[in-house]
Amino acid sequence: MSASSTSAVMSVPRKSSVAEFGMWVFLVSEMLFFSVLFFGYLVTRLHHPLGFATASRHTDVVIGSVNTAVLLTSSLMMALAGRSAAAGARRSATRLLAATAVFGMIFLALKGLEYAHDAQHQLVPWRDFSLAFEPDAAGARLFFWLYFIMTGAHAVHLLIGISLVLFVMVGVARVRHAIHVELIEVTGLYWHLVDIVWIFLYPLLYLVSRS
Amino acid sequence: MHSSPPVATYVKVWAALIVLLALTLGSSFVPLHSVNLAINLAIACAKAALVAVFFMRLRRSDALTRLAAAAALLWILILITLGLADVLTRV
Amino acid sequence: MSAAVSSMSYLGAGYSLRSWFTTRDHKRIAILYAVSITVFFFMGGTAASLIRLELLSPHGTLVTAETYNKLFTAHGVIMVWFFLIPSIPATLGNFLVPLMIGAHDLAFPRLNLLSWYLYIFGALFTLAALIAGGVDTGWTFYAPFSTMFSTSYVVATVTGVFIVGFSSILTGLNFIVTVHRLRTPGLGFFQLPLFVWAIYATSLILVLATPVLAMTLVLVAAERLFGIGIFDPALGGDPLLFQHLFWFYSHPAVYIMILPAMGVVSEVVTCFARKPVFGYHMMAYAIVAIASIGFLVWGHHMFVSGQSMYAGMTFSLLSYLVAIPSAIKVFNWTATLYKGSISFAAPMLYALGFILLFMLGGLTGLFLASLALDVHLTDTYFVIAHFHYIMVGGSVMAYFAGIHFWWPKITGRMYSERWAQFAAVVIFVGFNVTFFPQYILGIEGMPRRYHDYPSEFQVLHVFSSAGAAILALGYLLPFVYLAWSLRFGSPAGPNPWNARGLEWQTASPPPQENFPTKPDIPARPYDYAPEPAAAPS
Secondary structure, eight states, X not given: OOGGGHHHHHHSOBOOOHHHHHHHHXXXXXXXXXXXXXXXXXXXXXXXXXXXXXXXXXXXXXXHHHHHHHXXXXXXXXXXXXXXXXXXXXXXXXXXXXXXXXXXXXXXXXXXXXXXXXXXXXXXXXXXXXXXXXXTHHHHHHHHHHHHHHHHHHHHHHHHHHHHHHIIIIITTTSOHHHHHHHHHHHHHHHHHHHHHHHHHHHHHHOSXXX | OOOOOOXXXXXXXXXXXXXXXXXXXXXXXXXXXXXXXXXXXXXXXXXXXXXXXXXXXXXXBOHHHHHHHHHHHHHHHHHHHHHHHHHTTOO | OOTTSOTXXXXXXXXXXXXXXXXXXXXXXXXXXXXXXXXHHXXXXXXXXXXHHHTTSSSOOSSOHHHHHHHHHHHHHIIIIIIIHXXXXXXXXXXXXXXXXXXXXXXXXXXXXXXXXXXXXXXXXHHHHHHHTOOOSTTTTOTTXXXXXXXXXXXXXXXXXXXXXXXXXXXXXXXXXXXXXXXXXTOOGGGSOHHHHHHHHHHHHHHHHHHHHHHHHHHHHHHHHHOOOTTOGGGTOOHHHHHHHHHHHHHHHHHHHHHHHHHHXXXXXXXXXXSOOTTHHHHHHHHHHHHHHGGGOGGGGOTTTTOOHHHHHHHHHHHHHHHXXXXXXHHHHHHHHTTOOOOOOHHHXXXXXXXXXXXXXXXXXXXXXXXXXXXXXXXXXXXXXXXXXXXXXXXXXXXXXXXXXXXXXXXXXXXXXXXXXXXXXXXXXXXXXXXXXXXXXXXXXXXXXXXXXOGGGHHHHHHHHHHHHHHHHHHHHHHHHHHHHHHHSOBOOSOTTOOOSGGXXXXXXXXXXXXXXXXXXXXXXXXXXXXOXXXXX
């Protein structure tokens, strides 16, 4: 393909492979899966604006923001991995996949640390909930339950994503080029969706009332 | 096989995402009350769009794939809109 | 070995259990589903029989109130999730969609098998809960009873349903990709049989709606296990939040249950009227319209729940809107019959029954969509009659129509037409005797989910239970003569009904790869000319 025809080539939509289209359809179901939590959050926040504001101030905005950057960077790694794979650069693709997985694991490690801190500060709405005597304590409780459920569901999906990345990296080193590219592509789609979910979780959980 | 965008494109998108992250975080410390939420959601949508269009390559996907993505968004909107039609109009 | 099953057919490709349980052949997976859902149909039917026995007398004699609650819950959970939702899509859909589009299999054959295993796993989970003591919340699991007060096996049951949900999602995914990508060259969307359109639209609903149920059930379990309070007003939560989330799925779910049935009816009516369907394009658009608008009406289950009046009005208006494409379909089937060359083989008897009973059920839906009427009719037997007319008079009859119509293709055998026609009539009569009195019961104020009732309702309940006995007999008959036909039925040729559609261009039963020679694509679907169908034996 000559350089002068590159722009013409890039403007023609590529027909997605059967696997890619299948993954997109699956991602549609994943989006609807998470939408329940977002809607539940929305309704509960409408009922409890004060409790949500109070509780959100107790989230660890440093870890939350760092983690957001970590995940965005992991998506860059994943996208570049797909690019390398398509170009036939297997070693580059493998390294980038490894980087993706590492960033994902950093996220989970930081999240684990954050959960430990949350527990220490008695932000788990069991007994001795530290916000139990705030005005709109009910709202604060609900906020933190949603926080744990939403970030928990996200973490489970991230774990699945990391497993897929590792599987594609290690388990299929010897398959045909076309299949390899396809597998990396669909894994990437899943990974980016997990990133997008976090993109929305971040402001809704960490930035409700910082001023 | 279609040729992919250059590495620089991906890095620029990533840079934009980080800038948006800084923006959303920074603006949260400015007391703008309900406007803060609007800004944060708008920025989140922008970040999601960047990831979807560039990293997920929706930019060069066929119409059917884009339709699938759009359908998911529309259906989530249906849940939220009609659901809020109840919650917001209770007396 | 019988002549009907050649070593080349999909049935002959391996006789071991292992060859069945590790198959990737969509046709074998269809049969795995068919056997499974039949088992669950009889379980759900047993629960219904016990319910109708109990309701023979006004004051609880057979079972306690708690047991009665568990019976109608079991009936609903089993019939909705383990019978109706998989029924046509996972059996007839799985078997026929690749054939109808000229493909070798679905897009993701291994995923298809995984779907069946998820179904079995989820179903067994729920069965375990039922055997361990059951659930008494109703299939609708309303909070706060399900989350706070019920002492039954709620978490286990919702877990089972959650798992089965993923079976549905993957099946829907498979069909969507298959219909878009695996059609034989030259076969456009508007040349497809309406059955494929119906399965496709159903699959869209499966993918979009089921995940919402799945996460909602997670929240129910979390609420129940941890007392998070999201649905509990005392803890600042909103019980209506549960209802919105539940019905966002469960209303489209009823379209999952009816659209495939409508697809079957279009196939059968055209064949036995020897006419192309009237208004093919409108029929296809109507299918898509039902699937789409069906997502906008869920609040009509919540008119008296405390939902805002304005939301109620919105949902009421939208519910009237969704009736329009359904009505278009009924008109078009009728117009298809008009001046057709009609014969009354068993599939056609079931299809004709569908048209009438679906129409009656659908019309009563409009009464329920009217806010003022619903205040009186909601949670009464009127609602029960309404949805049984559609689900049983509609979906189940269409399922039977499909089973009979495609029986020769699937098994290579003809069933006894006389017994089949007899059974169809018995089912039709039994059905109406069972459920028509329930409309009257509802209008007169008999509430649903009550086993103890004022004695003035007894006469109608006795009629209804008598009808249920007739209906049960009717359902047992096909079980017998269809099984008999597997051994003793006369071998069927490739096209015993002289029907149109690619599936009739291959052997009965089809070879494993479906089409040894490329099938002829007809210029248009339902390319019937007025000549008689092959005479049934």
